[in-house]
Amino acid sequence: MTITGRLRAASCAILTCMQVRVLYFGILRDLTGCEREVVQLSEGARLHDLYGELEQRFPKLHPLRNSLALAVNHEYCDATVALRNDDEVALIPPVSGGATHDDSTAESLLPLIGQYASLVREPISRAAAVSAIKRPQDGAIVDFDGTVRNNSSGRPTLHLDYTAYEPMALRQMEELASQALADFAIRDVRLIHRLGRLQIGETSVYIVVASAHRAPAFEACRWLIDTLKKTVPIWKREYFADGAVWADGEPFPPEVPVAGGSASK
Numbered sequence: 001m002t003i004t005g006r007l008r009a010a011s012c013a014i015l016t017c018m019q020v021r022v023l024y025f026g027i028l029r030d031l032t033g034c035e036r037e038v039v040q041l042s043e044g045a046r047l048h049d050l051y052g053e054l055e056q057r058f059p060k061l062h063p064l065r066n067s068l069a070l071a072v073n074h075e076y077c078d079a080t081v082a083l084r085n086d087d088e089v090a091l092i093p094p095v096s097g098g099a100t101h102d103d104s105t106a107e108s109l110l111p112l113i114g115q116y117a118s119l120v121r122e123p124i125s126r127a128a129a130v131s132a133i134k135r136p137q138d139g140a141i142v143d144f145d146g147t148v149r150n151n152s153s154g155r156p157t158l159h160l161d162y163t164a165y166e167p168m169a170l171r172q173m174e175e176l177a178s179q180a181l182a183d184f185a186i187r188d189v190r191l192i193h194r195l196g197r198l199q200i201g202e203t204s205v206y207i208v209v210a211s212a213h214r215a216p217a218f219e220a221c222r223w224l225i226d227t228l229k230k231t232v233p234i235w236k237r238e239y240f241a242d243g244a245v246w247a248d249g250e251p252f253p254p255e256v257p258v259a260g261g262s263a264s265k
Contacts, residue, residue, distance in 0.1 A: 018085035065260035094249020117173035
């Protein structure tokens with residue numbers, strides 16, 4: 001055991017301790033050198049206490065505190081939230097960014113299928129998705145087909161890798177679908193995202209909306225893809241002839257708390 005480990009164990013002998021599981025995604029895996037770990041904290045510790053300890057161990061996390069989101073048990077949380085023993089805490093960089101391709105230590109749960117959303121590794125069947133949702137009363141079926149293009153900023157792209165915080169991603173997609181059904185005059189919706197390696201021209205994300213009229217269907221479809229790209233924890237890595245890079249991540253919307261602050265009220 002290291003000196004730090006002995007000191008921590010001695011401290012826990014005096015104070016009541018708990019353990020939380022910490023997951024790192026995207027570029028954070030490169031910065032910390034790990035994908036997951038168990039961290040011991042004093043009973044009653046909050047998310048900001050955990051993040052402060054991680055910053056001491058990994059100083060490169062400090063400049064990122066205002067751009068990273070924190071999730072506890074698959075839900076975005078404010079840094080003031082109190083932690084409990086065996087909580088799962090995820091450090092989430094902007095979700096349009098990438099993750100390392102080597103995910104061998106993570107448990108692959110795919111396919112994950114909810115009421116409205118799915119995460120899959122196989123090619124997405126657009127025709128099957130439309131057939132499953134279309135009904136005689138629908139006057140409009142609007143879809144969005146996100147495909148892998150052959151370049152990024154003028155650089156020829158070889159392929160992409162998509163990875164995700166899978167349980168949370170499905171949960172977030174289900175919540176987006178439910179919100180769209182509540183906020184727009186639409187009848188039904190499906191969201192499908194593919195993970196793994198995708199080649200040029202393949203579909204990475206497919207959204208289909210059914211409605212009696214075209215206007216709300218268009219509005220809902222646009223809102224769904226725009227919000228998904230900002231809030232659902234899915235990352236992509238782009239591969240080129242001379243190397244690989246993470247796609248630029250968009251800032252989280254105001255309602256998603258970041259490590260260095262609280263959500264907007």
